[in-house]
Amino acid sequence: MSQIALKAEKRPAAGSRAAGRLRRSGMVPANVYGSGLDPMSVAVNAQELWAVLHSEAGANAVIDLDVEGTSVTTLAREIQRHPVRGDIVHLDFIKVSLTETVEAEVVIDFVGEPIGVQEDDSIVETIRNTVQLEALPNSIPSSIEVDISHMATNDVLRVGDLPVMEGVTYLDDEEQPLITVTIPRAVIAEPEEGEEGFEGEEGVEGEEGAEEGDDAEGDGDGDSTGE
Secondary structure: OOOEEEEEEEOOOOOHHHHHHHHHOOEEEEEEEEOOEEEEEEEEEHHHHHHHHOOOOHHHOEEEEEEOOEEEEEEEEEEEEOOOOOOEEEEEEEEOOOOOOEEEEEEEEEEOOOHHHHHHOOEEEEOOOEEEEEEOHHHOOOEEEEEOOOOOOOOEEEHHHOOOOOOOEEOOOOOOEEEEEEOOHHHHHOOOOOOHHHHHHHHHHHHHHHHHHHHHHHHOOOOOOOO
16 A cells, blocks of 8 residues: 655644634644654645545545644544534544554455345445454555355355455454344335235224223223423
């Protein structure tokens, strides 16, 4: 994975008002810290930051952050977004060494249509579409592609089924489920032919229950108690 350059400028002012002024000017406030580095408050161009994080490397891009002439090898972390617009309002740049492994969360890209969906009208239920792993900064994959076309109804894909990648260690439990191929609940609950009699009996029980409820209501005082 190639490294991407990004310029940053120091920001002496702190506080929400100063941060707001930065954002209105097209900049994003950020912090830079890591081993052997004095923490710094900086600002980066919002459009340039978007381009870096949407490159082929994705959110785990190795960023050569140029802070007014001083280059720091970093990864973007703790990315905060506006709850409505989705644009980045703050983030941290963590200093890393290219010779030491780091932890990262990577998106899993499920491709193909399972056999169970084609033959049984089952559905794919996604339990989790990311995995935590450890690798050298330049070995972190932008995503992990997994072919699920072979999966039949009731099959489960787990972390242990993910492809082996050189230099990459999965940190999540191997038994952690990621997706399942299941029959929709509505199909399971649908009564089979010849079961109409049961439905009618339920209706009778419902009427008897209603009559008993009327009697009970007559004995009471009428009071009720009701993010």
